[in-house]
Amino acid sequence: MDERLIESLSAAVRAAPADLTLRLHLAGLLVDAGRGPEAVEHAATVLAAEPGSLEARDVMSRAMGTASAPRPDDDPVDTASGSGDQTAREPRSPAVPTEFDWHAAESDVGETVGPMFVDGSTEDPGPAPYDVELVGIRLADVGGLSEVKKRLEASFLAPLRNPELRRLYGKSLRGGLLLYGPPGCGKTYLAKAVAGELGASFIHVSLADVLDMYIGQSERNVKELFEVARSSAPCVLFLDELDAIGQKRSLTRNSGTRTTVNQLLTELDGVGSDNEGVFVLAATNHPWDVDPALRRPGRLDRTLLVLPPDREAREAILRTHLRDRPVERIDTRRLAKATEGFSGADLAHLCESASENALMESVGSGKVRMIGMADFDQALSEIRPSIGPWMETARNVALYANASGEYDDLAKWLRKQR
Incomplete structure (x- = not known):
């Protein structure tokens, strides 16, 4: 009857398997049946989940005693007498330890019950594997924007390419470059072209690479990005x-956003680390929403306005896309004249x-037929420049929030657009 009950349990x-009460009852029956090793496994499982269970400790103690005691079938017999009588010795009573040896128990059931908490690694995995690109484009591949290219060359590229002249004139490389202007005008493409000019690797950081729902993780992401x-x-x-x-x-x-900005300021300053060979570029459509501390000397202290392409640039962009x-x-000259105010993205569209x-x-x-001017005339009747809302906001900033003169170049360009 006991064996059938044990099999059923x-x-x-x-x-x-998660029913600890049932498992503990089975362990007690196994102890009573003299099956100590099996009872040890079940008792150890219960103790792993409930280390303070006195009943489980009692069953474990009894099970260990049963497992170490000799079975009746294995008792030695006395064969010393020549009469041939085999007299069974008195069975030895199991030694019950006064204090349970937990270290011994863990070593006995170590293969049966795994550790509750594991790290899964033996060494520091290092920074997160963010994408590091090697770009092949150069500034010559960027259509138009001749004035922007000249300013990039003077404020950023020429000092980097000529270290001896840079040291001679005392030109510092501290700080970064902030590109701002209407959306779709090629700020990201320009940043990649700068990396190509320098022969440097390129890391594109967006909000999704930084923002995290857990407290402190966004700051850690910023730190890891700079470490990568x-x-x-050399890296852009x-x-x-x-x-x-x-x-x-x-x-x-x-508070999470505030501390993330604080961490970004710390990394730009190179506190605790050397930013030698790391060239920081940033882009935004709304520089007036950027924290002023990020634009102080030594950080993103160079600012460059990236405007919609002029007529020559529009013609070059059209030729590139066609x-x-x-x-x-296709009369690209007429198309360039008809697309005043179009951004690079608008021209691609x-x-x-x-x-x-x-x-x-x-x-x-x-x-199959070729693409002709009639197709462009139809497309022009449907498409309008996309930078209108940005220009309204920019005009208000240039008129009413430019006391420091930081948007003088923007105000000058807006006056020409009237």
Whole structure:
């Protein structure tokens, strides 16, 4: 009857392994049946979950005593007498320890019950594996923006390429460069071109790479990003949408955002680390929302306005986007004149729409044809410049929030647009 009950309880424990009461009852029956090693496994499982269980400790103590005691079938016999009688010796009573040896018990069941908490690693994994790119584009691949390229060359690239002249003239490399202007005008592309000019690796940092829901993790992400950049030097670390990552601390009540900006300031200053070979570029559409501390000397102290492309630049951009498409008799000069106020992204969208018109007509007629000016005229009737809302905001800033003169170049350009 006991054996059948044990088998039934064993099946029940296998079906419900988390039922500690059932497992402890089975362990007690196994002890009574003289099956100590099996009882030890079940008692140890209960103790791993409830270390303070007195009943489980009692069962474990009894099970260990039963496991060390000799079974009746294995008792030695007295064969010393020549009469051939085999007299059984008195069975030895099991020695019950006065104090349970937990270290011995853990070593006995170590393979049966694994550790409750494991780290899973034996060494420091190092910084998080953020994407480090090697870009192949240069400034010559950027259509137009000749004035922007000149300012980049004077304030950033020439000192980097000529270390002897830099030392002669005492030109410092501390600080970074902030690119700002309307959306879709090629700020990210310019940053990649700078990395290509320097032959440096490139890390694109967005809000998703930094922001985390857990307290302290966003600050750790900022630290790890700079560590990856330092280990990949020479490296261009590009902070995209800086107004989201480094928002004005006076505008937010979120303590997590404030401490993230503090950590960014610490890393830009190179406190505790050397930023040699790490060139920090940042981009934003709304520089007036960036924390002023980020734009102080030694941080992002150089500012460059990236404007919508002028007529020559628009023509160059159109030619670039039409280079690999089947076009016929496209007047890029007329298109450039008709797209005043278009950003680079708007021009790319224009070419895409014209190509779509030709494709759909080819699908309908079953005959492939070239992209012509009629397709662009139709696309121009549907597409408008996308930078209008930004210009309204920028105009208010230039008129009413430019007491320090930091947006004089923006105000000058806006006056020309009237």
